[in-house]
Amino acid sequence: MLTYNFEHMDGPIYEHIYKCIKDDILSGKLKPGEKLPSKRTLARNNSVSTITIQNAYDQLISEGYVYTEPKKGYYVAQIHEMTILNPVSGKVSYDIDLPQAPDFEIDFSRNDYSPDNFPFSVWTRLSREIMASKKSELMRVSPISGVIDLREAIAEHLHSFRGMMIDPNQIIVGAGTEYLYSLLTDLLGNDKRYVIESPGYKRLAKIYGQRGIHCHYAGMDSLGIKVEELLRNEADIAHICPNHHFPTGITMPASRRYEILAWANEKPGRYIIEDDYDSEFRTEGKPIPTLFSIDACEKVIYVNTFSKSIAPTIRISYMVLPVHLVKLFYDKLSFYSCTVSNFEQYTLAAFIKKGYFEKHINRMRLYYMRKRKQVIETIKSSALYQYCDIIENDSGLHFLLYLHTDYSDYEIEKRLAKKKIRIKNVSNYDLIGGDAKEHYFILNYSNIEMEDIEKALAILVDILTEHH
């Protein structure tokens, strides 16, 4: 007669009984075809309710260990007929050491995100609702461009908040902007000349490099990327951040925008990739219309990401294609699968459609504005202020600190690193070589505690006033 020990049990009783019987079947203690005790008998022997036994038997039946003969009872199945997964015991071991990122106590270049700022309760509720109400939709294979609910939500959002009038079918959703850039090179071809801004993201050059594209670099002036630099580089595709350039913080004025559009229009095959990555957090002044919205000739591909505007854990980015590229995209690339799970696509769609995205952005913009003010006031009232200028245009998640010093940027970086502090500088992002000006340090303040900022400022003063 089967009786089991309940002493070292964790979890529900039925699961424990299910496990004991399963182990007995796998070990051969219970033989195929053997009749199991009735629910009533087993319940009595183990002093549990028959419902508990029923649950355990149901689980065993659903997994194929046990079958039932109507009006006769429960029997052990011929398990060799269906290779039951037979777990081997043993833990995994680690023998390979992965490269470790250098360890900083205070890091002004990090993109982590404070959990206090993420709308966990709303997100949890929405995803629960989606799982309850969209069961069939969730199980369907997503179109390559993303599910229509999400594309529609994004189109409405762009219309309301960026003044962009687009058809949801112009939108392509993907797992991160890097993935979308890779799709774009598939679409536009890697025989084109791609030009990116310097200073700018080295990563971008690496991503294009992996697609067999040797990027060229265009210098900037105080208004943004220069048209003569695009011409000098014989650019076909200009990949730029006109709305809040990283790292300089430059917002391209309207005059330059029209110059760049005119450049794109001069020759067929020229395109502009507009990366609008942190425009949601423009804290003051009128929002600037995107290049996409003032482009009348289908020359601009707009790219943005929810990894910045919500949190890095959300791996959802999107691009908006000019109408004539939509057809090309589907002709050429519709064999790909969408890279974002339906769960997150539908949850994000609800998050936008129900107004939570707007609320989140407004709340975060306020948070960043206050934090920025606080950081700037702290700098102004610190000993560092006599050695620096603050360069900011009320926009985005970072600003620049110009340091009055004879030390090279490299020297300052090295001395900061010794104190476990990282503050990157604009020359780190120089791609042309010696073109970027020295002494501009980038304060990505959003996720750093005020006391750490004060500590870092004090150390910076020590470094600047130390004798060579």
Next chain:
Amino acid sequence: MLTYNFEHMDGPIYEHIYKCIKDDILSGKLKPGEKLPSKRTLARNNSVSTITIQNAYDQLISEGYVYTEPKKGYYVAQIHEMTILNPVSGKVSYDIDLPQAPDFEIDFSRNDYSPDNFPFSVWTRLSREIMASKKSELMRVSPISGVIDLREAIAEHLHSFRGMMIDPNQIIVGAGTEYLYSLLTDLLGNDKRYVIESPGYKRLAKIYGQRGIHCHYAGMDSLGIKVEELLRNEADIAHICPNHHFPTGITMPASRRYEILAWANEKPGRYIIEDDYDSEFRTEGKPIPTLFSIDACEKVIYVNTFSKSIAPTIRISYMVLPVHLVKLFYDKLSFYSCTVSNFEQYTLAAFIKKGYFEKHINRMRLYYMRKRKQVIETIKSSALYQYCDIIENDSGLHFLLYLHTDYSDYEIEKRLAKKKIRIKNVSNYDLIGGDAKEHYFILNYSNIEMEDIEKALAILVDILTEHH
């Protein structure tokens, strides 16, 4: 005095009041600096509780519309100071028609998944638990290879159920196998000669094609891909499905496996990509060890996906690199970001670690086994049986039907399509041209209702017995 109309309200009262006040601020009815009524007064005037008003005010404060002066009260903020997102009304419109897939009533080639088979309640509970307990981890940027919890869970799973002894650091997680193949070409180089099986997936050739790689095709015999075909094509990389080939269903026997490994070992730079996509659903017989586990010389890259083993909505795949490729991967590609969201990575890790994945696989294997038996019995007792042979090896989610007919595959396909039925055949997957044998039709039965199967069989009989 502010009083609001509650007639056309949906949602909580505080949200309604918040909205009314916000609208009044945005429209200018409430001026910047204007003092708002006290909570008590506003509550009394609107016949609601002060807590409701408190909630509404809190919302307005958190979004920057209202500020509070301690001991004095609530005031309307200078909203022009911070560009409040100001929604423009208007719906999006659709002007672009996307290409539509042909519409079949019964489609034996579909990969949709019945919602009845997905463990919604477990998945919902686990994701809720993850969101409650892993707030900080969720907000951290994932390593390129995926979070360690998931890689560890996968390593344990592969150890227990596939007998593979691996270090979790050998695993790279990504949004779908297509994405991983693209990473692999980045890793191995696109100057290598890639060879895939024929019959096989055209899509694979397209994916490699986008990476600038012209795929070559190797023919198969009844044991799988032929070594002489790899040699003839001067292959460097052999991309194969040895455990359950699609579409032929062939499982490569041990002798051929060692031949292929020997081929890989003959020359440095040769690798085998082992796609193990539906091995979890092998319904009978001993599970076959993977090529990866019998490879002593680090020549095999193992690839698998949860899109098949759980549901297509889960866009999580992984590959296991041989140890010496791990270092190369991090040296060369660590600038990439991981393409899977932390939410799903941690949820899936818990799903595996807590034993639900094992249960799901066992339940689904049983489901597929029963469905397969039912389908085969239906065929055997149908009028079609005298015109066909069933070719199956108790494995995976499809089997083959060999039709005795003079009609060409194309003709049968066309006639089925007229009746809104799609059954693909092996020659659809012929990549070499005329090499694949005719009359082998692929029954991907898992998501088709029994009555539809009976209907399709009857129509097939009609077509076969019709006069030319």
